[in-house]
Amino acid sequence: AQSVAQPEDQVNVAEGNPLTVKCTYSVSGNPYLFWYVQYPNRGLQFLLKYITGDNLVKGSYGFEAEFNKSQTSFHLKKPSALVSDSALYFCAVDDKIIFGKGTRLHILP
Amino acid sequence: DADVTQTPRNRITKTGKRIMLECSQTKGHDRMYWYRQDPGLGLQLIYYSFDVKDINKGEISDGYSVSRQAQAKFSLSLESAIPNQTALYFCATSAGQGPHTDTQYFGPGTRLTVL
Numbered sequence: 001a002q003s004v005a006q007p008e009d010q011v012n013v014a015e016g017n018p019l020t021v022k023c024t025y026s027v028s029g030n031p032y033l034f035w036y037v038q039y040p041n042r043g044l045q046f047l048l049k050y051i052t053g054d055n056l057v058k059g060s061y062g063f064e065a066e067f068n069k070s071q072t073s074f075h076l077k078k079p080s081a082l083v084s085d086s087a088l089y090f091c092a093v094d095d096k097i098i099f100g101k102g103t104r105l106h107i108l109p
Numbered sequence: 110d111a112d113v114t115q116t117p118r119n120r121i122t123k124t125g126k127r128i129m130l131e132c133s134q135t136k137g138h139d140r141m142y143w144y145r146q147d148p149g150l151g152l153q154l155i156y157y158s159f160d161v162k163d164i165n166k167g168e169i170s171d172g173y174s175v176s177r178q179a180q181a182k183f184s185l186s187l188e189s190a191i192p193n194q195t196a197l198y199f200c201a202t203s204a205g206q207g208p209h210t211d212t213q214y215f216g217p218g219t220r221l222t223v224l
Contacts, residue, residue: 034212036213036215042217043113043201043217046212046214090151090152094210094211099151099152101149
C-alpha cells in the first residue's frame with residue numbers, strides 16, 4: 001500500500017543546533033514530494049518541494065530537504081534552529097495526495 | 110485578502126444535523142480539496158476535484174458529500190453529523206498537470222464540534 005511515514009511524533013532540538021525531521025515514502029513511480037508547516041491555529045503552509053533534478057532542495061525560512069531515491073526518503077533539514085521554527089511539520093507525496101501524520105518540532109531556547 | 114477562505118471558522122452542532130462548510134479561492138486554480146485533521150492522524154483526504162465537472166472520493170469520504178459550484182467554490186456537507194466527525198477541516202487548492210498535484214494552498218480551517 002502507498003504510504004508516507006514520519007517516524008518521529010516529536011523532535012526536540014536546542015536553538016542554534018542543526019535539525020532533521022525524517023520522512024520516508026512508499027509510492028510507485030516518481031511522485032512530487034512536499035514539506036508543509038503548520039503553526040498553531042493556522043492552515044498548512046508550503047515549505048519546499050522536490051519534482052526532479054538536484055537532490056538537495058532549498059525552501060522557505062532557511063529549510064532544505066534531501067531527496068534520496070534509493071532510500072525513498074525526503075528528510076527536512078535546517079543548519080541552525082530558531083525557537084520560531086517550533087511547529088508541526090508534514091511530509092506529503094502527490095500520488096493519491098498522501099500526507100504523513102506529522103512531526104512536532106520543539107526548539108528549546 | 111486571503112487566497113483561500115473558509116466559512117464558518119468554528120461550528121458547534123448536534124448529532125443528526127446537516128452541516129455545510131464552504132470554501133472559496135482566488136488563486137485561479139482548477140483543483141480543490143477537502144481534508145480533515147485529527148490529532149496524531151495527520152491530514153486525511155475526504156474529496157477532491159480537478160475541475161468543475163470532476164469530483165473524486167478520497168480515503169475517508171463516507172458520511173460526507175461535496176459540491177463544486179464554480180471554479181472558485183467547493184463545499185463540503187455532512188448530511189447527518191455524528192460525534193466522530195468532530196475535527197478540524199481544511200480546504201486547499203492547487204495547480205497540477207495530469208496525475209501530478211503541485212503545491213497546495215490551504216485555508217485557515219473550520220473547527221467542527223458535533224455533540
